[in-house]
Amino acid sequence: MKMRMDYNNMLSDRIGKDGITKEQFEKAAGKIEKANKAMVEKRKAGKMAWRDLPYNQEAVVKDILDYVKKMKDDIDAFVVLGIGGSALGPMAVQQALNHPFYNELPRDKRGGFPKLYVLDNVDPERLVYFFQTVDPTRCLFNVISKSGSTSETMSQFMIIQKLLEEKMGKEASKKQIVCTTDAVNGNLITIAKAEGYKYFIIPSAVGGRFSELTPVGLLPAAFCGLDIKGLLVGAAQMDEACKVDDINKNPAHMYALLQYLSLQMGKNISVVMPYADSLKFISDWYAQLWAESLGKAVDLDGKTVNVGQTPVKALGVTDQHSQVQLYAEGPFDKNIVFLGVDEYRETITIPKTYGDMPSLGFLGGVTHNQLIKTEQDATEYAITKAGRQNMTITLPKVTAHTLGQLLYFFEVATAYAGELLNIDAFDQPGVEEGKNATYAMFGRPGYEEKKAELDAAPAKDKKYVI
Ligand code: PA5
Numbered sequence: 001m002k003m004r005m006d007y008n009n010m011l012s013d014r015i016g017k018d019g020i021t022k023e024q025f026e027k028a029a030g031k032i033e034k035a036n037k038a039m040v041e042k043r044k045a046g047k048m049a050w051r052d053l054p055y056n057q058e059a060v061v062k063d064i065l066d067y068v069k070k071m072k073d074d075i076d077a078f079v080v081l082g083i084g085g086s087a088l089g090p091m092a093v094q095q096a097l098n099h100p101f102y103n104e105l106p107r108d109k110r111g112g113f114p115k116l117y118v119l120d121n122v123d124p125e126r127l128v129y130f131f132q133t134v135d136p137t138r139c140l141f142n143v144i145s146k147s148g149s150t151s152e153t154m155s156q157f158m159i160i161q162k163l164l165e166e167k168m169g170k171e172a173s174k175k176q177i178v179c180t181t182d183a184v185n186g187n188l189i190t191i192a193k194a195e196g197y198k199y200f201i202i203p204s205a206v207g208g209r210f211s212e213l214t215p216v217g218l219l220p221a222a223f224c225g226l227d228i229k230g231l232l233v234g235a236a237q238m239d240e241a242c243k244v245d246d247i248n249k250n251p252a253h254m255y256a257l258l259q260y261l262s263l264q265m266g267k268n269i270s271v272v273m274p275y276a277d278s279l280k281f282i283s284d285w286y287a288q289l290w291a292e293s294l295g296k297a298v299d300l301d302g303k304t305v306n307v308g309q310t311p312v313k314a315l316g317v318t319d320q321h322s323q324v325q326l327y328a329e330g331p332f333d334k335n336i337v338f339l340g341v342d343e344y345r346e347t348i349t350i351p352k353t354y355g356d357m358p359s360l361g362f363l364g365g366v367t368h369n370q371l372i373k374t375e376q377d378a379t380e381y382a383i384t385k386a387g388r389q390n391m392t393i394t395l396p397k398v399t400a401h402t403l404g405q406l407l408y409f410f411e412v413a414t415a416y417a418g419e420l421l422n423i424d425a426f427d428q429p430g431v432e433e434g435k436n437a438t439y440a441m442f443g444r445p446g447y448e449e450k451k452a453e454l455d456a457a458p459a460k461d462k463k464y465v466i
Contacts, residue, residue, distance in 0.1 A: 003238070003405045005251045007391040009384045010258050010335065018332055018387050020261045028257060028420075035419035036245050036253075047426075049205035050411060053213040054236035054404075060200070060215060061228060067178075067198065068222045075140045075176075077115040078223040081156045082144030082216070085208030086180075087120035088288050089407075090144075090220040092281040093212070094118075096403050097226050100277055113225040114140070122152045127159065136160065136176070137167050140223070143179045144216055146208045148186015151438065157188075180215045207426050209289050210411055213404070227400035234404025242412040252412035255391075259413075260420040262335045262389055263309050269334035270309045271327065275316035275376040276341050278398045283313035283339075286410055293414045293425040300422050307421050317375045324379060328386045335389035340376055343397045344369050 012019030042048050080090050094116055099105055103115040117134075119126060141160050145153045157177075164173035179199040181188040192199040200215035211217070213235055218228045244250045247257060259270060270290060272283045295308030314323050316338065327336055350371075352364030363371070383390050393409075395402040418425025440450035 001396040001399065001402050003251075003393065003395050003402055003409065005255060005391060005393050007254065007258055009380070009390045009392075010262065015384055015387045015389065018265070019389065020258065020265070024261050024264075025257075028261065031260075031420055032247055032253075032257065035416055036247075038419045039416060046205055048415060049203050050207075050210040050213070051239060053203075053206070054232045054239055054408070057214075057218075057232065061218065061232070064200070064215060064219050064222045064228065067219075071140055071175075072113060072223065074138075075114045076138040077117055077134055077140075078220060079134075079139045079141045080116070080118040080120075080144060080220055081141055081153050081160070082118070082180075083120045083150060083152045084288060084292075085211055086144035086146065086150075086153065086216055087118050088209075088281070088285040089212030089217040090116075091118050092285040093217055093221050093226065093231070093403065093407075094224055095281040096278045096398055097221070097400060098224055102224065111225040114223060116220060116224050118220075119156060120152070122155060127156065131163070136163055137173075139176060141177050142219060143177065143181075143188060145181055145186065145188050146202050146206075146211060146216075148181045148188030148190075151435075154187065178219070180219060209292055210426075212285070212407055230400030231404035231407070234399075234401040234406075235408035236404075237401075238405040238408040238412070242409070252409045253416045255409070255413040256416035256420060258391065259309060259335070259417055263307075266333060267335045267389060268309055269312055271312045271314050271323075271334055271336040272339060273314040273316050273319065273336055274339035275372055276339070276344065276398065277315070278345075279339050279341075279395075280315050282406065283311075283315070285407075287311040287313055289410060289414050290417075292428050292431070294417055294421060294423065295430065296421075296423040297430070298423075300424060305421075305423065307423060316379065317372060320375065320379055324383075327388060328382055332388070335391070336383060338376060338380060338390060338392040340373075340392055340394045341396070341398055342394060344372075345398070 008014050010020050012021045039048075043051055080087060082090075094102070098116075099110075102110060103117075107113075117130065119130060141157075141164075143153060143157045161173070161177065164176050167173070168176070174196055175198075177195075177197045179188050179192040179197050180202060181192065181199065182204050183189060183201045185204065189199065191197070200219055202211055202214045202216055206214055213232060218231070221231070222228050238252070242250055242252045247253045272286050274280055274283060290309065290311045297304060297306055299305045299307075312323075312334070314336075327334065348368045350363045350366050350368070352361075354360040355364055380390060380392065393406070395406060415425050436447060436450050437454060440447040440454055443451065
C-alpha cells in the first residue's frame, strides 16, 4: 500500500492566477540541483542520521519487544513524560493506529496491553488530577528527553520518582521508571545509570523532532501493541522514493518545492487538514516539525532572512464549520494540505428514517464513509473554485506501514525545504531565549548575566493593563 500526493490544485493551469507556474518550476532548477546535492552529502556525512533509522534498529526493536513482554502484564498504564519531539510523535502514532477510545476499552479489548498517557505539559492541575485517576505503583513511567535536561520533563520525573519511592520503597520503585535519552549528553543518562533504571538510547545525531522512529516513539507504540516493525518498513519504502533525484518522482522533495514556491508567493501559512480523526494529531506533530525546523532568523550564509511558514492545524469535516470560510474567501496567504484516506477501518450506514423529507432523505442509506469522503471532495472543489492553492495526500488505509511512510515523508520534506530555504532545519536557537530566561528567573547557577539582563528590562506600564 502506497501513499500518494496529488498537487494538481497547486498549479496555475488549474487554479488560475494564484497557482504556481511552469516558469516558477523552471526558475527553481538551480536550487533543486543544489538541494539534491546537499541532501546526499549531508546524509553521507552522517548529518541526517534519522534517515538510517528504518535500517539500523534490529537490535533496538528486539530489546523493545522483549522489554514489553517482560513488563506489560505488571502495569495498568504506560505514561510518557516528555515534551515537544518527545511527546507529539507518540501521541500521533497512538491516535492514528489504535482505537480512538483505547484507554476506555477493557483490557482484553486492548489486546492485554496497558493504557497510554502522555503528560507533556507542566500545568500543575494535570499531574495532580492524573494521580487521582491512576495508581502510580501500577504505571510504568517513560522519561523521554533527548537533551536529558528539559525542565518540564525532568521536573515531572523528580515528582514521580519521589512519589514512587515513598509508596514502594527505593529499590522496588526502580522498575516503574524507564528512560529514553542520549547515550552521553545530559543528566538523564547519568541518573538512569546511577539509579539502575532500564534505558533506551536516542542516537546522538538524531534531533528531537526527527526522533519518532527511535525508541522515543517505538517504545510507547510497542507498549500499546502497535506494529513497530511495520512503521519502520513503511519508512524504508518511503526512503526509496525519496532518494530519487528527479523531483517529479520524489514526493517529499516535490512537497517541499511546492511549499517553497508557495511561500515565495506570500503563502505564509500551511494548513494541514486531515479528513480522519485518526490523523488528527499528525497535524500537531507536523506543526512542530515544520515550524521549529523552518522558522529561522539567519540563513546558512549568515544573512538575516526571518523565514518560515506558520503551520495551522485543522480537521475535516469539523473545521468546515469553523475555518473553511476563511480559507475560501480570506486573504491569499495560505495553502491547504488535505490528508485523506481511501478506506476507513469501520463503516456505518445512516438509516432511511426520513425518506419523505428532501433535506434529510438524501442521507438515507448513505454511509458516513461516503459522507466524509464526499465532503472532502466538495471542500476541495470549493477551495479550488475560489482559486486557492491546495493539495491532497492520501493513505490507502491508516496502517503502521502507511503511517511510517507518511512520517518519513514529512521528515524528508522538512529537511529538503530547509535546503531550498538555505537554512539549518535541525537547530532551534529561537527556543533557547525563553529557556534561558526561565533558568535565570529561577536563579540557576551560570545564568547570572541573563538575570541581570532581565532585571534591567523596562517594567510594564500599568496604564496599559485594564
Ligand atoms: O525538536 C526539538 O528538539 C524539541 O522540540 C525537543 O523535542 C523538545 O524541546 C524536548 O526536548 P528533549 O527531548 O531534549 O527533552
